Amino acid sequence: MMSDGAKSTVAAAGKTMSPITFYFDFTSPYAYLGACRIDDLARLYDRDVDWRPMLLGVIFRQTSTAPLFEQPLKGDYAMQDLHRCARALGVPINLPDPMPFSSVPAARAFLWMKDRDDALARRVGRAYFDAAFGAGRDISSPETVVEIATEHGVDGSALLSALGEDEIKARLRTEVEAAISAGVFGAPFFVVDGEPFWGADRMDHLERWLASGGW
């Protein structure tokens, strides 16, 4: 954590403030809830958002965690909770079938776009989330991932061929390892000024942090 003095200096510097790191997996409906809010929230406090895709499956294998919706009792409850959270937030929620699905193509596509145009990647990333959990669409295939990207002006054939190459596979592996190194164990996971916030339900604490420079 920074000292109060350091925080004030950063706050006074405006746009030079460090971005909010937003770790997510396109297969997480709670990350969808986070994605619906994080850019607007950051803008209010003059922060950028660094969207960082990762793979919960890899992290859960390392931490011996079962996927939420597969856990006895908690899984059924989480489904009920998820719908309440979406209603409270005023966003549509429809789960694709099957769940969980592979988010590897979407994550790779996101990184390929991010390395070329960060703002575009975020728009398409938001579109992936909206398709998967707003409309309940299966976005697990490379073809669907490319189709949605082209609707936002991305060169579909370049993206499709990139998805099969070793370079983007290695890029995603590196991202997942970076998330693990950063202590990420679930999604959405936010880090701001070195302070971690886990869960769409901690965005009120995140906002409080942004508003006060830590409290």
Next chain:
Amino acid sequence: MMSDGAKSTVAAAGKTMSPITFYFDFTSPYAYLGACRIDDLARLYDRDVDWRPMLLGVIFRQTSTAPLFEQPLKGDYAMQDLHRCARALGVPINLPDPMPFSSVPAARAFLWMKDRDDALARRVGRAYFDAAFGAGRDISSPETVVEIATEHGVDGSALLSALGEDEIKARLRTEVEAAISAGVFGAPFFVVDGEPFWGADRMDHLERWLASGGW
């Protein structure tokens, strides 16, 4: 869930509305945060609270869940989160050493008092939580549990001898089984009008439910 018509009827009936069931374990600091708020929250919406102690250790063994603070990564994060939650709520937080501790004597004492005077049991229950997590006091021994109860006017020698009897042991086992049957998998856990809310961080949803009769 009830129909809208049934909810309106219940809402109109005032004090005959069903109580909020509050499942807790005296060893859970998040349950402490819940205990700090639940009675005031319920009063706002003209509801009673049924305080129901249980043992997370038994439930976690059945659901193969590790205690939160012993989980890799998540445990360290939870400690940070817990302190932020307490600061946001404006309540003191100090953890006893050792953690987790046995809450069996406190739970048995609570039930013994509850069967005699529900309001008194709740006052002492709140005092147990405040001692354990407000003051960081070790409340794991029958002697400490009795001492705190006597400060609230409980007959200490009657309570102390009751704590060793089979009757109260069976009473707590029945409570734990009832919690498991109700689908409780963590603490605090609230049920109102058949709707479950898990976590001190879902009390905003619980309040929304109370205010609207479901939403």
